[in-house]
Amino acid sequence: MKTLIKRNTKLFFKDKGMFFTSLITPLILLVLYATFLGNVYEQSFTSALPDTLNIPQKLIDGCVGGQLISSILAVSCVTVAFCSNMLMVQDKANGSIKDFTVSPIKPSKLALGYYFSTLISTLIICLAATAVCLCYVAAVCWYLSAGDVLLLILDVFLLVMFGTALSSIINFFLSTQGQISAVGTVISSGYGFICGAYMPISQFSETLQKIISFLPGTYGTSLVRNHAMRGVFAEMSAQGFPKEVIEAIKDSIDCNLYFLDNKVGIYAMYIVLVLSVAVLIAVYIFMNVMKSRKTK
Secondary structure, X not given: OHHXXXXXXXXXHHOHHHXXXXXXXXXHHHHHHHXXXXXXXXXHHHHOOOOOOOOOHHHHHHHHXXXXXXXXXXXXXXXXXXXXXXXXXHHHHXXXXXXXXXXXXXXXXXXXXXXXXXXXXXXXXXXXXXXXXXXXXXXXXXXXXXXXXXHHHHHHHHHHHHHXXXXXXXXXXXXXXXXXXXXXXXXXXXXXXXXXXXXXXXXXXXXXXXXXXXXXXXXXXXXXXXXXXXXXXXXXXHOOOOHHHHHHHHHHOOOOEEEOXXXXXXXXXXXXXXHHHHHHXXXXXXXXXXXXXXXX
16 A cells, blocks of 8 residues: 555656646635635624724734635535645546556555545645734734644644545546546535535525534534634634623634534534545545455
């Protein structure tokens, strides 16, 4: 499996098209978000506050910056995984997968070889994107502590694991470049909405909110947002903002999530995300083993 991971990782970085496509996606999102969604986030933030409150511009910039980078990272960790996982489909398209399936390699090891190589490639790109996002926040207004940065990196790692597992299951059914391009386009355009990155879930209808509350990616987005904006909320509290106002802001930007009208805690979000990753990986391995048995 170690050899498979090395082989797949090297091939990914050797393919300049796949690598640069994956690398440039978070950077494009950062430019687009800062250019077009910055004002929308700022208006959404200020509209949730009473007119009697005098809000420093630095605090507004810090809140908008935290919301921007949390949205970018929540989307990139999943969409980049689909780009990084194209190698699995390419091996099917050019027939390389047949060389592996006729050799004495266990289907579980073959599946995990693709999974871990995609995880490594995606993690490298997403950590680079995290560094760029942190530089953006530092340029706008920095309220993060060292603990917030470490937790943000942990969130990115878990989301990359989730995105890699999800892409592995979906790509399992694909066998051509056209299919992976079509699926990648759908995921890139649609995932941001259903995970609450493009638009806060609180702005959806109640029925849609309940449906989305069953999706693990939603909790991953909320984790990133909580840790990216914890310092901002702490500064608000230090400046005398009423607790009710801070909670209303958290509700409006999905830092607070509710499952069937029950507030979901941070630890519960971690549990949901970790269990989802474990289940998806188990399903992915099971699918590969069953396919191998059927072929034999």
